[in-house]
Amino acid sequence: MANATIASPTATTISGRRYGSVSRDRRWALRWSYFFLVLFAIFFLTPPVYMFITSLKTSAEISAESNPWWVYSPTLANYIELLTQNTYLTFFRNSAIVAVLTVIITMAISVIAAFALARMKFWGSATLATGVFLTYLVPETLLFIPLFKMFAWFNETFDIQLMNHWWTLIILYPTLTVPFCTWIMIGYFASIPKELDEAALIDGATWIQTLTKIFIPVALPGIIAATIFCFTVAWAQFLYPLAFTTSTTELVLPVGIVTTLIKGDVFNWGQIMTGALLGAAPPLIIYAFLMDYYIAGLTAGATKG
Amino acid sequence: MADIAARGPVAIAGGRSSLHKLMQRKSTIAFLMALPLILLILTLVAYPAGYAVYLAMLNKGMTKFVGFGNFDFLFGRETFWMVVYQSCLFAITAVIFKAIIGFVVAHFVHNIPSKGQRKWRGMLLVPWVIPPAMSTLAWLWLFDPSYSAFNWILAGFGIDRIPWTGETGWARFSVILVNVWIGAPFFMIMYLAALKSVPEQLYEAASIDGATWWQRIWYVTLPMMRNIIAITALFSLIVTFANFDIVRVLTKGDPLNTTHVFATWAFRVGIESGDIPLGASVSLFMVPILAVAATFILRDITKRGSEV
Numbered sequence: 001m002a003n004a005t006i007a008s009p010t011a012t013t014i015s016g017r018r019y020g021s022v023s024r025d026r027r028w029a030l031r032w033s034y035f036f037l038v039l040f041a042i043f044f045l046t047p048p049v050y051m052f053i054t055s056l057k058t059s060a061e062i063s064a065e066s067n068p069w070w071v072y073s074p075t076l077a078n079y080i081e082l083l084t085q086n087t088y089l090t091f092f093r094n095s096a097i098v099a100v101l102t103v104i105i106t107m108a109i110s111v112i113a114a115f116a117l118a119r120m121k122f123w124g125s126a127t128l129a130t131g132v133f134l135t136y137l138v139p140e141t142l143l144f145i146p147l148f149k150m151f152a153w154f155n156e157t158f159d160i161q162l163m164n165h166w167w168t169l170i171i172l173y174p175t176l177t178v179p180f181c182t183w184i185m186i187g188y189f190a191s192i193p194k195e196l197d198e199a200a201l202i203d204g205a206t207w208i209q210t211l212t213k214i215f216i217p218v219a220l221p222g223i224i225a226a227t228i229f230c231f232t233v234a235w236a237q238f239l240y241p242l243a244f245t246t247s248t249t250e251l252v253l254p255v256g257i258v259t260t261l262i263k264g265d266v267f268n269w270g271q272i273m274t275g276a277l278l279g280a281a282p283p284l285i286i287y288a289f290l291m292d293y294y295i296a297g298l299t300a301g302a303t304k305g
Numbered sequence: 306m307a308d309i310a311a312r313g314p315v316a317i318a319g320g321r322s323s324l325h326k327l328m329q330r331k332s333t334i335a336f337l338m339a340l341p342l343i344l345l346i347l348t349l350v351a352y353p354a355g356y357a358v359y360l361a362m363l364n365k366g367m368t369k370f371v372g373f374g375n376f377d378f379l380f381g382r383e384t385f386w387m388v389v390y391q392s393c394l395f396a397i398t399a400v401i402f403k404a405i406i407g408f409v410v411a412h413f414v415h416n417i418p419s420k421g422q423r424k425w426r427g428m429l430l431v432p433w434v435i436p437p438a439m440s441t442l443a444w445l446w447l448f449d450p451s452y453s454a455f456n457w458i459l460a461g462f463g464i465d466r467i468p469w470t471g472e473t474g475w476a477r478f479s480v481i482l483v484n485v486w487i488g489a490p491f492f493m494i495m496y497l498a499a500l501k502s503v504p505e506q507l508y509e510a511a512s513i514d515g516a517t518w519w520q521r522i523w524y525v526t527l528p529m530m531r532n533i534i535a536i537t538a539l540f541s542l543i544v545t546f547a548n549f550d551i552v553r554v555l556t557k558g559d560p561l562n563t564t565h566v567f568a569t570w571a572f573r574v575g576i577e578s579g580d581i582p583l584g585a586s587v588s589l590f591m592v593p594i595l596a597v598a599a600t601f602i603l604r605d606i607t608k609r610g611s612e613v
Contacts, residue, residue: 029518033416037425040410044432044490047443050454054446068454113342120335128339130603135350137599139547141568142592145575145585146353146360149367175349182342207334236436238550239568243576254438258554269446276439287434291427294434298491299498 048280055079055274062269078274087248088275091256094166095235095279098252102173102234103227110178111223114185115211119197129186136179144243147172151244166250172240177233181226184300188222189215225297228290232283253279361586375586384562384570389590391477392566396546396594399484403545404538406485407492412522414493415500426497433490441554444483445470448555473563476556480564483551488544492537499533500526536605539598546594567591 054062056074066072082088116122117129151162162168192215200210216223241255248260257275261268287294364371379385414425432440447454448469456466469479503526511521527534549568552558558565558573565573567590575584 029416030418033413037410037413037417037429040406040413041425041428044429044486047440047447047486048431048435050447051443062452068452068457109341109345113339116335116338120331120338122332122335122339125335125339128343131346132342133603133606134599135346137543137595137602138350138354139543139568139591139595141547141549141571142357142588142595143350143353145571145581145588146356147349148576149360149581150353150356172349174345178342178345179350207331232434232436236438238436238438238553239572242553243572254436254550257442258438267449269449269452272442273446276442280435280439283434283436284431287430288427291423291430295426295430295494298494 048277051273051277051280054269055277057270059268059270078270079278082271082274082278087256087260090249091251091253092278094251094256095253096282098166098169098173099231099234099282101170102177103230105170106174106177106181106230107223107227109174110181110185110226111216112211114182114189115215117182118186118189119210119215120207129183132179132182132186135175136183140176140237140239143175144239148243162244164245164247164250166245166252168244169237169241169252172244173234173237176237177230180233181230184226184229184297185219185222187300188219192218221293221296222300224290224293225300228286228294229297231286235283357585357589360582361589363582365580365582367582371582375583378583379586384565385587387563388565388567388570388587391564392546392591394477395481395484395548395552395566396542399481399488399545400538400541402481402485403488403492403541404534406489407537408496408534410489410493411496411500414497426494429493430490432487433494437487437550438554440487441483441551444479444486445555448479470556471560473560476560476564480552480555483555484545484548487551488541492541495533495537496530499530503529532605536602539602543595543598546598547591 050069053069053071055078056071056076058073058075058077061072117125117132151168155161155163162171196214196218197210200214205213236254237252238254238258241252242259245251245255248256251259253275257272257279261272261275360367361375362370362372364374410429414422414429417425446452450468450471453466453469455469459465459467468475470476507525507529508521511525516524546566547568548566549572552564552566552569553572556564558569562570567587571584571588574587575581
C-alpha cells in the first residue's frame with residue numbers, strides 16, 4: 001500500500017505535463033480512489049486484525065477497561081496453550097485429513113468425469129453436464145436433514161455407524177466440491193484446442209493417455225484453481241460437521257472452536273480468537289501464495305460455460 | 306473431433322462395423338469415466354433431495370404419513386412467518402448491499418494504476434478467504450454485549466452502547482452486516498474481471514462525445530457488465546438465502562427467534578429438537594426461490610453457450 005501511494009504522485013505529474021486539464025481530473029479521481037480504498041480496506045480488515053490483537057492479550061487485559069484496540073502487555077500464552085492442548089491439535093489433525101482426502105477424492109472423480117463430458121460425448125452427456133451445474137446450486141442446508149436420516153437408516157440396516165466419525169465428512173464433502181470442480185474442469189477442457197487431442201489420437205494414444213499426457217498438463221492452472229477451491233470449501237464447512245459429529249475427538253476446526261472453546265457463558269475470548277486465527281491460517285497461506293489461481297477459480301465458476 | 310478420431314481408424318480398418326464398434330467402445334469408456342460422478346449425484350444429492358419431500362410428509366415419530374400436515378402446522382405458527390420474513394429480508398438486503406459495495410470498490414480498484422491493483426485486490430478479498438464460521442466469531446467478539454470494541458469507539462464520541470446482537474432490529478442489522486462483509490469481496494472480484502473486459506475505446510468515444518463520469522457508468526459500463534452483474538447477484542442470492550454459518554454463530558436465531566433464517570431454524574427444529582419431518586418441511590421452503598434463481602442462471606449460461 002505504502003508503495004502504491006508513493007508511486008502514484010510521480011506518475012500523475014509526468015502525465016500532468018503531457019495532457020493538461022484532463023489529468024487534473026484524473027489526479028483527483030486517483031486521490032479519491034485511494035481515500036475510499038483505504039476506508040474499505042479498514043472495513044474489510046478490521047475483524048481479522050482485531051482477532052490478532054485479542055489473541056495477544058491475557059484474560060486480565062481483555063476484561064480490563066483499557067483500550068480494546070491496543071495490546072499493553074503482549075503475550076503468546078494463548079498460542080502456547082492451544083498448541084500444547086490435545087483437543088485443539090486433534091481438531092487441526094481431523095480438519096487436515098478430511099480436507100486433503102476430500103481434495104484427492106474430488107479431483108479424481110471430477111477431472112476424469114469432466115474429460116468424459118467435455119470430449120467423449122455419450123448418450124445423455126449434455127444433460128448430465130447441465131445436471132452437474134444444477135447440483136452445484138443445491139445448497140447443503142437443503143440436504144443435511146435427509147442425509148441425517150439416511151445415515152441413521154444405514155446404521156439400522158447394515159449396523160455400520162456413520163454418525164459421529166470424522167471420516168463421515170469425507171463421504172459428505174464431495175457433494176459440495178465435486179459438482180463445482182467438474183463444472184469448471186469441463187470449461188477448462190472445452191477451451192483446449194481440439195487439434196491437440198486429435199494429434200494424440202492419430203498417433204495412437206488411448207483416451208486415458210490423452211487425458212494424462214495432454215489434458216492434465218495443459219489444464220494445470222484450472223486443476224490448481226479447482227484444488228484450491230476444494231480445499232477451502234472442505235476446510236470451512238460448518239453445517240455438516242455440526243450436524244454429524246459430536247464427540248470432541250471427532251470434531252473438525254470450525255465446529256471444535258465454536259462448541260468447545262465457548263463453554264456456557266464463560267467466553268475465553270483470547271483463546272477463541274487464537275483458535276479461529278490459527279484455523280483461518282491454512283486457507284489464508286494458500287491464498288497468499290496462489291492468489292491468481294484462487295481468483296481464476298472464483299471467476300471461472302460463473303464466467304466459464 | 307469425434308468424426309476425425311473415428312475417420313483415422315476407418316481408413317485403416319476400412320469397415321462400417323469396426324467404426325460402429327469403436328464408437329460404442331468410446332461411449333462406454335466415457336460413461337464408465339463419468340460413473341463415479343453419476344453415482345455421487347444420484348445417491349448423495351438427488352436421492353436426499355427427493356427423500357426430503359417424503360420426510361416432510363411424515364409425523365414426528367416418522368411412523369405415519371400425514372400428507373401436508375406439517376405444512377399446515379407451520380402455516381399456523383407465528384415463528385414460521387417470522388422466519389419467512391427474516392429470510393427474505395436477510396437475503397435481499399444483503400445481496401443488494403454486496404452488489405453495490407462490490408461495484409463501487411471494483412471501480413476504485415480499476416481506477417488506480419495497474420501496478421498497485423494486485424496488492425489492493427489481494428487485501429480486499431481477505432474476508433472471502435477466511436472460513437465464515439471463524440470470521441463470524443471475530444464479529445461476535447466485536448459485538449460482545451459488555452466488551453464490544455465498537456461500543457468503546459462509539460463511547461469516545463459520546464454515543465450510548467449499542468446492543469448489537471441483543472435487540473431484534475440491531476441483531477438483524479448485525480447478521481446482514483457480517484454477510485455483506487463476507488460476500489462483498491466476491492462481487493468486487495467478479496465486477497473487476499468484468500470491468501477489465503470493457504474495451505477502452507468505448508470510454509474514449511464516450512468522453513469525446515462529452516459524457517460525464519456518471520453517463521459513462523450508466524451508458525457504457527453497466528450495459529457491458531449486465532450479464533455478470535445478473536449472474537453474480539443470482540449466485541449470491543442462492544448462497545445467501547441458504548446461509549447457515551453466520552446466523553448460527555452470531556445469534557443462534559436470538560433474540561426470540563427473530564434472526565432465524567430457513568436453514569438455522571430447520572437445524573433447530575430438525576436436529577436439535579429431533580423433529581426431522583418438520584425440519585425437512587422448513588428447509589423445503591428454500592426450494593422455490595432457489596429454483597427461480599437457478600432457472601435464470603441456467604438460461605443465461607445456455608444462452609451464452611449457444612452464442613459461442
